[in-house]
Amino acid sequence: MPDSDTPVTKVSQVSPDLIRKYIDGCHILHYYDLVDAYGHLSVRLSPSTFLMSRYMAPALVAWPEDLVVYKVEDGEPVDPNAPRGFSERFIHSEIYKAYPDVHATVHSHSLTVIPFSISSQPLSACFHMAGFLGCRVPVWDMDTVYTDDDHRSMLVSSTRFGMSLAQALGGAGEGGRGEPRYPVVLMRGHGMVVTADRIEMVVLRSIYTAQNARVQQSAIGLGGAVKLFTEKEARDTGGTTAQGAVKPWPLWKREVENSTLYQNLA
Template structure:
């Protein structure tokens, strides 16, 4: 991959982080990474960078042991969350750790998060990591990776969420769908029963929604709402 393509990848990562901050999925914490194609490295936002104003210049390159390869700054304290998942899941190309309000609320209340809207159909089964602590060591990161198993999303008890995908755009959209589904489930529960989609509805809506053109449409919508910095 040429340098221009790598720069574009960094820019896309920075854009995704700013959009997640705008949507209150992350704040002064939170981190997003992506594999650097044809290498054993990843791009990730520097720990000290403001998530609200992050640019490609705040994206650093580290290896899967957390060593800095290129860039200014240090990786987030929870970088093992990313590196240990990448080591075990070759199918995953991008990872975001968010602190979403509605999704996290379900882990505090010990209420299962279920697919209640069609966007929720793409999330699959969502396990909950039972330990409320920083994922800042390889030991705890490996426990998290065990619990994630073959899933795409995992909630962290009273902490947040880890969302994965084939690329930055897909991972971002999955995070949006996770929080929207959680919000709708909570709101419906205040009115009575929050009904889940049945198995056939999950299958058919997932096939319809999780298409490249629809993922692009969601991405473009949030980009259009993002103020230029």
């Protein structure tokens, strides 16, 4: 997490440890089928800047040269000569703008989650590793934002679209904290956005959101009543998961290190 208000404007200013962790995060998300050639991870560098990879598949991110520093203000690269970036970087810039305590964001096209974005059945916490989802994950429908002149690609390709998506996270949490009310929001027919205070946590939440969706779909398919978590169960299990968030990271890191597909050369 940023430890000062000094803007980090160059990749060379980013700590090597954070760069390595970012690259590992990209690889882990791919290993667990949260991203393929598409989808992305970002991390806040300072109140006014954040880091993402250039326009490339997350599994192939390997070098500091693959990374770009962006401005929270408008989602544009600090360096006007930076390599091409993702058209949906505005997801990240607008979330960081709206929620000062969010320091890591994932955008995923998880196929286990998308059915809940187009169904009347809400995604809800139903097993103990995903209590952070709460009793109902909100769904953002881009159709409510389009004007007649918009190209309806379903891509969050402007600050206007990104702002609307950020608002769907529910505004500031209890006590006016700078984090969203909901850590996860589904995007109709598109995927999801996951937020957290650090890379390890946002990767964990992404993995267990998809696993919760798989468990819930399996339970629905059995044909009987499905008993979901109560608000207190979701809150208490979510807190327990947060306390143990560092435990799986060394395992996940070792898994991607042992695959020849992934290279972390930072």
